[in-house]
Amino acid sequence: QVSCAVEQPIVIGLAADSGCGKSTFMRRLTSVFGGAAEPPKGGNPDSNTLISDTTTVICLDDYHSLDRTGRKEKGVTALDPKANDFDLMYEQVKAIKEGKAIEKPIYNHVTGLLDPAELIQPPKIFVIEGLHPMYDERVRELLDFSIYLDISNEVKFAWKIQRDMAERGHSLESIKASIEARKPDFDAFIDPQKQYADAVIEVLPTQLIPDDNEGKVLRVKLIMKEGIKFFNPVYLFDEGSTINWIPCGRKLTCSYPGIKFSYGPDTYFGQEVSVLEMDGQFDRLDELIYVESHLSNLSTKFYGEVTQQMLKHADFPGSNNGTGLFQTIVGLKIRDLYEQIIAERAGVPAEAAKV
Template identity: 30%
Template sequence: MPDKRFRISRAAEIRPRPVMLAIAGDSAAGKATLTRGLAQALGSDRCVIFSADDYQRFDRTERTGMALSPVHPDSNYLSILEQHLQLLATGQPVLKPVYDHATGLRTRPELVEPNDFVIVHGVLPLHSKLARACFDVTVYLDPAEDVRRCWKLQRDTGERGYTDQQVWESFEAAESASISVIRPQRAEADIVVRFAKIDGRDDPPGTPLSAEVLLRNTIAQPDLAQILQPALTRTAHLRLTRDTDGRPVDSMHIHGYTPAEENAAAERLIWNALGETDTEIPPCLGDTGTGVRSTPLAITQMLLRYHLMRGSR
């Protein structure tokens, strides 16, 4: 028996280990949009997308009359999610539950086999220390609350069959869980991204949102200080500021309102600075899915791609 256990252990050790990225955030914070373009840029043959929101304990009918919102930890099988994340992080497949958000029903589970990259997105992937330990890079999406609510209203009424009234009621039902368990994940992320309008600007409808990207020193961040200078680009700038805990942090501001020509030049500048001097910028970066391209989204995806590619070398 000791020999058999040793052989099993050795077999597990030689499995290729994927690079794991977590994208956390409240409901309709933009996680799926950020993930979609990033995964396409990495290549569907190398990247696996994994939804942490599929671990629902109850379907929509079962939740009727319950005090728990679907984003509350008690509404999710988080211990199973932790086990599955550990397996994926060591290169092993999992049989993942699937929750159909359009119908509110649990459907057939699916076999997920890790590849070079695994992107896990959801409301609670950074909720526990054990889950966080599975990731190489962690991101928290923190859009302005009015922006998030607008996105959620559009998505839930357009794609998930809710009425306007039901969506507004869901905000109230989920607020307690958002405050107590979702938003605290922000403090655990290596990168925090906030999409918002710029105060005091009266931009025309359809103008892409701007973004602030906090680059914490919990991982080795790319050095962009030399290229993000006013003389080189007006699209983005980098400054040293204070994080919510008072510690210094690099804050990158990416404007959504600058002209397309300047945005394209800034994207190329950053793409080259991230080591991509011989390749074109994938057109999927910056695709919002609404027909409007966003340079702040594209540059955010470039940064995440940089970290994932760096971790795979």
């Protein structure tokens, strides 16, 4: 019986600094699972939770033990483990994994206060996104798959400026100051989690434009750990080989500075990984099918599914580059992982457990 899925969710961890594309990634992921995620109906309008038919995404900011005033008084940032309740996080993620509902606190981003708890039912797929999904060893052990979005400082800066200056009216100086103020805690508590991730999406400035500092064209790496059960890394042309590919021939329109793919084995924090890299951006998203046709182990259900997903969300940030492409691919890999876990539990072939 495949229905045991409802009772025992699989748990996914997504770690990144704030403003690094977690919510965009979540929208791509829930779309792969076939439905947009919405805030809980009739609940606190400031809830950070998103629910779809299959997936519930909670934001780990809800486990802040110190509210905004408390953090200010104690002189700690939200990144500091002292401002977060890992015991409660562990208990509740464990409860969900055992198929039990939880009363999860809500951190209200508008007021900076902790609001009354909300009831969260166990879904099929439970995603914990935030600053610390892989920080606490007990929580880490509960994760069936983990992802770290590693946005380099240069790119983070460019995105923050774009958002906080354009949309929130902050000054350049104040943005610089807030990034600098967070950096020591980011380096101490957030960044080290990437060594535990099963997949890392690393976002760097392009190497195709000499001395580029605009941060518009990106070089994006998808770092995939080897030897993870139910996760077979994607490859380009020939599994395990080292490949450089500039696909700007007759089939792909590339304006300056072009597109470059690389693929090959590597090590990451002493562990074997496969790395797929894309530098540059697509001019025409529909031509992505040409790139897709050269990638293997994509876990698609039909030819062109990656391209279809990318076209469907062409308006999301990063749809013309490796960030959107690799987020979409990781979404498909998670769907595959889910189906295989469920099939194994039920003792049936993976085909029978497809969503």
